[in-house]
Amino acid sequence: MQKESFVLKGNICYSQDKDHFRTVADGYLVCVDGISEGVYEELPEQYRNLPLIDCEDQLILPGLTDLHVHAPQYAFRGLGMDLELLDWLNTHTFPEESKYADLEYAKTAYQIFVEDMKNGPNTRACIFATLHVPATELLMDLLEETGMKTMVGKVNMDRNSPDILCEAGAEQSAADTAAWIEDVAGKYRNVQPILTPRFIPTCSDELMRLLKEIQKKYQLPVQSHLSENQGEIAWVKELCPSSAFYGDAYDQFGLFGGDCKTIMAHCVSSSDDEIRRMKERGVYIAHCPQSNTNLSSGIAPVRKFLDEGLRVGLGSDVAGGTVGSVFRAMADAIQVSKLRWRLTDDTMKPLTVQEAFYLGTVGGGSFFGKAGSFDAGYELDALVIDDSNLATPLKLSIPERVERVIYLSDDKNITKKFVGGHQIW
């Protein structure tokens, strides 16, 4: 069932700003032509002829955005997390990603990823595929059908990669990328391409130069990795001796925000200079707390990012992270911020529930434009959530119910899912 204009009635909660929920019990969320017209305590006269979906005592929350996830790694989520980043890539990740040269394998694997994502609370995602163009387009086809809004990147990697997963030089990588972009141009309503140099260690200077040309020509956004792990940071310093810091190695090629909308995943160990540059360039940070824990990378200073006004969203980073739901990423973000405060730096206060919710909705959603809020003018992404199985004798407020959804709910609590004004199930 799809509806462009309708009214959802129920217990509504979304971020008024990063520190506050706005909640309306038995409220009305109005959607006209896929766009929110806002939330009302009483339904205004002019909307009374719209179809009304009565969600009764259920919660109505904005859809969540996963700013960083690797689709081909979903196959081995929850496995092999006894290694740090660089060994983990060589031992588990690269061999698995090489299988996506086989379109049949890719189909089997990507169908599982797409189906599970469709059943979960994320309505939008920025997704790494692999270097293989046919498998990447297959993934885009599958995602398109779901109705979710996604950006998908064919990965670029032309050095320091195993033979089974390395492109034949910068020019070949760039040519494949341009051909892919031409091939998918205008093809999808819900899926867009995003340039995806894997990370500095696997991308030659020549490749980065060519990707910047492609980025300018097609006006594409960019996603990559930054300052996740100490060994990685030291390696980048070695590979790019002229860079002032890791992020500067992207910036030297014009692939670090500014006129080029950019997500950098992790930023666990970003220097003050790097943080300043990210702010200047408007770079989005994808904070991936579970992955940074599983790969023993550390804990990113999200409090600092927020205090300094940087743009931050949440990423599951499957399969560095095991769980795709951004509700889990919200809980993990709060939890690791407490450990960081206790163990590393007691001047940086832990994240609040409100802040984590903001990061997982508006924080990441804004990379897509107006998404992640129910304020008027936003694309209407909504989750209807039945939390009645999370039984308690207490009478809970709406914010308390939302807090429990973050910590305790799973996909089965979701009863309806809307993306961009469409009910996708």
Place this chain on the structure above:
Amino acid sequence: MQKESFVLKGNICYSQDKDHFRTVADGYLVCVDGISEGVYEELPEQYRNLPLIDCEDQLILPGLTDLHVHAPQYAFRGLGMDLELLDWLNTHTFPEESKYADLEYAKTAYQIFVEDMKNGPNTRACIFATLHVPATELLMDLLEETGMKTMVGKVNMDRNSPDILCEAGAEQSAADTAAWIEDVAGKYRNVQPILTPRFIPTCSDELMRLLKEIQKKYQLPVQSHLSENQGEIAWVKELCPSSAFYGDAYDQFGLFGGDCKTIMAHCVSSSDDEIRRMKERGVYIAHCPQSNTNLSSGIAPVRKFLDEGLRVGLGSDVAGGTVGSVFRAMADAIQVSKLRWRLTDDTMKPLTVQEAFYLGTVGGGSFFGKAGSFDAGYELDALVIDDSNLATPLKLSIPERVERVIYLSDDKNITKKFVGGHQIW
């Protein structure tokens, strides 16, 4: 359906020792009169007349033990975790626990706790109730019916507690405790009482002396809290100036292992002297990683406990922890050990999957005697787990499937549950 003697056939995995799984694909787990006769690749002749339960491709794992959980706090799991321990107790915990003076409220709330625990992977638990004897006995009645094996404690607290939740002096507290023990003596097959001084700050010296008398008279085990939080530790030092360290304050009253089987929850900040004393006395440590994270307590040095040969199991510590499943506690234990290694002390290697599984099965189970293993002679606690919804194109080994169950499964993956040789559902 209950069976005392039967054979389970399926993909069996349990801890051979703390560093190794023993796995048998399509193996036979034999139960005679509620006790394991071991695991076999081929079913020995003498067991071929026993009823055989064919679990096909499912996993068969030992039941899990939750060494530390607060039943009356289950009502507010996932709520109000923006405070540290002492403020959290006063703001959320004590007011909620005071409601258990009302037996009707207790019934509503405890039914939810017991039902959810029954549906989850834990087969055994050491449980704090409240100070109220009638509600504690009600909880024991409800638990008895489930078939799970539990130890339940009426809580003792006669000082530094709010009027709504404070016993009227040491003698009253001790008298209530003795009356409770007499009242439940011989009443249950599955539930036993355990002495439960809440923690040093809420138990006067006189109360501790009287509890030791009760402990000796009835030969009861003991559970309490230890070295969870810096503010708590400093307070104990103030309250017990003669104690060499926090644990010594229990030990001075003979309630710290030795002839008195004891669980101490947390031990996040135990000194070397305290660790040494716990080892000497054979004290069990209930490691509660999620709670220690949520309440910003820190990360306990479990690697050190294991290297020094201490007894360690896992606790959910609901509602400091939000999730009751000890599978989640295993995952959390691994994850926080990685952050501890990265942020605090890189000489202490992170826990392995095998170690975490051991802690959640045999580690805690051994507090109940022979529980948590499938070796011959152990009480037969088993979970049959259908992991087919955790879809992947990969062909996984049994240890890999177990790793994913730890990280990704929920209660709905469990298809059968056996405790002490009885199938409880």
